[in-house]
Amino acid sequence: MIELCTKLKELNVGKVKENEPLANHTTLKIGGPADCFVEPSSIENLQKTMEVISDYQVNWRAIGRGSNLLVSDQGIEGVVIKLGTGINDxxxxxxxxxxxxxxxxxxxxxxxxxxxxxxxxxxxxxxxxxxxxxxxxxxxxxxxxxxxxxxxxxxxxxxxxxxxxxxxxxxxxxxxxxxxxxxxxxxxxxxxxxxxxxxxxxxxxxxxxxxxxxTQPWDSPCAGSIFRNPLPNYAGKLIEEAGLKGHSIGGAKISEMHGNFIVNSGGAKAEDVLSLIQYVKDKIFENYQVMMETEVEIIGRK
The missing domain is CATH 3.30.465.10 (Uridine Diphospho-n-acetylenolpyruvylglucosamine Reductase; domain 3)
Known part of the structure; x- marks a missing residue:
């Protein structure tokens, strides 16, 4: 992976970093390192990046502003491509x-x-x-x-x-x-x-x-809605009715403002969020026989 990162730096495709913590690039402020992190400076440089990834046959993942993402504490194997300046015309x-x-x-x-x-x-x-x-x-x-x-x-x-x-x-x-x-x-x-x-x-x-x-805790680190609405029900309403608002595991906490938001109340790990997600799934099924599915994308090493 060091060789791949070096190649991308030589091609001057944009910002290239090794072992970049993804907590710096997600709205939840959670996530381990990307083996190679690239922010291409143009569409042409993004294409070059993809060509190198294809040559080296490594895993890749694109991200934007980091919302709707829960990244593993162990980080992401391969290349993470961030779209930003240069691809924002x-x-x-x-x-x-x-x-x-x-x-x-x-x-x-x-x-x-x-x-x-x-x-x-x-x-x-x-x-x-x-x-x-x-x-x-x-x-x-x-x-x-x-x-x-x-x-x-x-x-x-x-x-x-x-x-x-x-x-x-x-x-x-x-x-x-x-x-x-x-x-x-x-x-x-x-x-x-x-x-x-x-x-x-x-x-x-x-x-x-x-x-x-x-109604939503955007003044705290969060990823947006955690669960898809199990229509005709609404995730936030079911979680609130089950009395789960404010419940926390480690640094992860179900928002007091909205039941379908989990906030990083300080030092939360992805493991805390995953445990809290499973806790909610179990409680909602126990109370209402409704299977909850996540809307937030869960990515990275297991």
Whole structure:
């Protein structure tokens, strides 16, 4: 792995670090080291990175702003690619926008609202990247990415770039084709928005942001919703009704504000969070015979 990291440094693909703690790159502030951590400075350098990974035949994983992730205390084997500066361009063409996978979703929602474009109001408080949002079909307030995506440019493991249409992305609740069938990195997304009233759009975004502020613990390290909603039930409601709010294991604690959030109350390990997740699963099944499934992605060495 040292040889691979050295090769990437020689190619000057961007920032390259060995044994970089992923706690520095996740919103939960948890995670062991990546064998090789790369933040490519351009799409071309990302392609070079993928070519080297393919040559060395090592595992890889892409991340954005680190939300919706629980990384093992033992870290991640292989290469972790972080999309950020260099893959965060934005172009507006009437009601259609083309945006890089590394662009902040919150910043994007704010930016286009000022242009009087409607369609991303639901994303005003989602603390991820555009690439991550497309990857997992992020959503809130009755809408999601699948409602506005026209197509996405994907970089696949073999280094090939391909545009996938909305239909080809095979979106469903908090998932897409990229999670299971065709692993790839979202390089760009084209969203089809609509002209709207700037004041109404801003008011809707403010309402959504305020709702999140008073109902969700974003002032503490957390990963967002831990469990998928077992419809027609809601994860947070079941956890609250079971009296589990505030329950903690080690440094991991179920938020007092929202039952479907686990916060790092100080020095939490991934092991603490995993134990707390299992505790919730057991209690909810015992009380309601409902099987809880995680929405947060759990990755890294076992």
């Amino acid at each position: 934005l172009q507006l063409d009437g009601t259609q926008i083309t945006v890089g996978g590394g662009y902040s979703l919150v910043a994007l929602a704010t930016q286009i609202s000022r242009k009087g474009l409607s369609g991303l109001e639901f994303a005003s408080g989602i603390p991820g990247s555009v690439g991550g949002a497309v990857y997992m079909n992020a959503g809130a307030h009755g809408s999601d990415i699948s409602k506005i995506l026209d197509k996405a440019l994907i970089l696949f493991e073999d280094g090939q770039l391909e545009w996938l249409t909305n239909e080809e992305m095979e979106f469903s609740y908090r998932t897409s084709v990229l999670q299971k069938k065709r692993p790839g990195i979202v390089i760009k997304a084209i969203f089809q928005l609509a002209e709207g009233d700037r004041e109404k759009i801003s008011a809707e975004m403010k309402k959504n942001k305020e709702y999140r502020k008073v």
